[in-house]
Amino acid sequence: MEASVQSHTDVLVVGCGPVGAAFALMLGRLGISTLVIDKAPDIYLAPRAIAFDFDALRILQSVGVGEADFEQVRIPVVRLISPLFGEFARINTGQDVDTHPMQITFYQPDLERGLRRKLEQTKNLALSLGTELVALTQTREGVLASVRHADGQMLDIRAGYLVGADGAHSVVRGIIGRDFQGSSFAEDWLIVDAQNPSQPIDHVEFLCNPKRPTPHMVAPGGRQRWEFMLARGESRQQMERDEEIDRLLAPWGGIAAMKIERKAVYRFHARIASSFRNGRVFLIGDAAHITPPFVGQGLVSGLRDAANLSWKLAYVIQGKAGRHILDSYDQERRPHAKAMINLARFMAKLIMPRHHLSAFIVHGTMKLMRCVPGLRALLDEQGIRPSNSFRRGCFIKSASWPKPGHMFPQVWLLDPKGNEFRSDDVLGQHFALIGLNTDPGEYLTEDTRQFVSSLGATAVAIGHADTSTAARFHYRLKTPSALLPKGDRRVALVRPDRIVIATCRARDTASMLRSVKKYLDG
Numbered sequence: 001m002e003a004s005v006q007s008h009t010d011v012l013v014v015g016c017g018p019v020g021a022a023f024a025l026m027l028g029r030l031g032i033s034t035l036v037i038d039k040a041p042d043i044y045l046a047p048r049a050i051a052f053d054f055d056a057l058r059i060l061q062s063v064g065v066g067e068a069d070f071e072q073v074r075i076p077v078v079r080l081i082s083p084l085f086g087e088f089a090r091i092n093t094g095q096d097v098d099t100h101p102m103q104i105t106f107y108q109p110d111l112e113r114g115l116r117r118k119l120e121q122t123k124n125l126a127l128s129l130g131t132e133l134v135a136l137t138q139t140r141e142g143v144l145a146s147v148r149h150a151d152g153q154m155l156d157i158r159a160g161y162l163v164g165a166d167g168a169h170s171v172v173r174g175i176i177g178r179d180f181q182g183s184s185f186a187e188d189w190l191i192v193d194a195q196n197p198s199q200p201i202d203h204v205e206f207l208c209n210p211k212r213p214t215p216h217m218v219a220p221g222g223r224q225r226w227e228f229m230l231a232r233g234e235s236r237q238q239m240e241r242d243e244e245i246d247r248l249l250a251p252w253g254g255i256a257a258m259k260i261e262r263k264a265v266y267r268f269h270a271r272i273a274s275s276f277r278n279g280r281v282f283l284i285g286d287a288a289h290i291t292p293p294f295v296g297q298g299l300v301s302g303l304r305d306a307a308n309l310s311w312k313l314a315y316v317i318q319g320k321a322g323r324h325i326l327d328s329y330d331q332e333r334r335p336h337a338k339a340m341i342n343l344a345r346f347m348a349k350l351i352m353p354r355h356h357l358s359a360f361i362v363h364g365t366m367k368l369m370r371c372v373p374g375l376r377a378l379l380d381e382q383g384i385r386p387s388n389s390f391r392r393g394c395f396i397k398s399a400s401w402p403k404p405g406h407m408f409p410q411v412w413l414l415d416p417k418g419n420e421f422r423s424d425d426v427l428g429q430h431f432a433l434i435g436l437n438t439d440p441g442e443y444l445t446e447d448t449r450q451f452v453s454s455l456g457a458t459a460v461a462i463g464h465a466d467t468s469t470a471a472r473f474h475y476r477l478k479t480p481s482a483l484l485p486k487g488d489r490r491v492a493l494v495r496p497d498r499i500v501i502a503t504c505r506a507r508d509t510a511s512m513l514r515s516v517k518k519y520l521d522g
């Protein structure tokens with residue numbers, strides 16, 4: 001073993017999977033020096049996560065990663081199918097939400113390559129592969145981490161903060177002594193990823209046969225994935241054999257009709273860390289929570305963690321906010337991650353009822369429920385999905401609209417020349433002061449103007465296209481939207497992760513901003 005050398009960074013990120021990479025990109029773009037280490041020498045070449053929703057695409061948009069960086073397949077519908085009742089439930093996913101497709105699938109190695117390319121191009125970032133964390137201590141001023149390179153070289157890294165993005169078996173979580181509470185499913189699943197099957201599919205379907213529940217979905221590059229639940233007595237060794245896979249895939253033409261890329265037996269888990277933080281150390285992604293795959297939310301939850309924590313750390317490090325705002329990371333993210341885990345558990349009950357009788361009752365009831373138009377709309381349009389909004393956290397509570405603690409919606413905007421923009425791209429990567437039907441700049445006093453500038457906030461006036469005052473606004477809505485009730489002049493201050501921190505009638509802008517300043521200063 002070679003002698004230690006010393007290095008310093010604002011933030012040390014342990015783990016460069018998609019969540020660690022996206023998180024580092026967010027920090028780098030906010031001007032924070034960040035070192036990312038990963039014990040693997042390269043990206044993991046097999047697909048694992050497969051699904052993203054509009055929230056994930058919006059978060060990736062914030063770090064400049066989109067369709068041009070990784071291939072996507074738009075999913076029009078998620079179908080739940082019973083051998084007795086046919087389609088007994090469905091989620092319509094064909095529409096756009098926040099300007100993005102509601103649901104897509106992707107190929108994880110392709111996404112990871114896209115993220116790594118961006119890492120290489122972004123200032124303030126360094127990546128050290130083949131490097132693992134071996135020890136970690138905290139002081140009042142920061143953390144001291146000992147890491148080891150694959151060649152045996154040891155390095156002591158001093159950092160202001162350390163973030164564990166090191167997956168379900170997180171070393172960081174173990175070191176900071178956080179329990180991983182929850183349960184593991186009793187069943188094993190055989191995951192098969194294949195290219196070029198002879199029978200195309202354009203959607204996600206759950207074949208809910210109690211004998212062999214099978215989620216099945218399309219992915220980019222002519223790929224499809226099947227997840228076969230194993231029955232009692234079926235072993236990993238037996239089920240990963242080609243003859244078994246050929247038998248399971250017989251309804252889709254068998255393995256001769258396709259190229260098998262991956263076959264692996266997994267057990268699914270539903271677990272969450274007892275806290276996402278210990279002092280200067282934070283957990284994000286699978287290190288903080290693991291979600292069964294049935295709602296396609298595992299990686300999305302991790303990206304939400306990254307978006308939530310990155311700006312808070314950056315603003316604290318840069319002295320723009322007090323350390324108390326870091327408490328809001330756990331307050332905001334843990335309940336939502338837990339709600340997503342519970343939704344996935346509920347979905348698991350629909351997909352894999354234990355007996356034929358319970359399948360009959362559960363699937364039959366769902367089919368009947370869809371005969372009630374209100375219920376049908378609720379189920380089909382994802383009305384039961386927990387919204388990404390908070391009861392407690394870093395915002396100033398008020399009942400008025402746009403509601404603090406909720407996401408500010410993304411819309412298409414037109415500039416005076418008619419050029420089209422996604423609103424988040426206009427708002428930039430810092431805070432944004434948004435005037436709805438008004439110019440927020442008109443209400444700033446000297447002190448509040450200074451505060452807005454210290455936050456790096458963009459001030460934007462958004463109005464309707466068809467009003468006589470349209471010319472006064474920087475941007476107009478491309479299409480009418482619930483974002484902007486006509487005539488109501490409101491101002492919202494939106495955080496870098498697009499959560500509304502405070503909102504008011506336009507004439508109260510200065511006092512609203514003073515309250516936010518007081519809150520952020522602590």
Ligand SMILES: O=C(O)CCc1cccc(O)c1
Pocket residue numbers: 050051078103204215217227293294295296
């Ligand atoms: O089972 C999986 O691996 C993900 C299934 C999935 C994909 C997209 C939407 C959804 O609700 C589930």
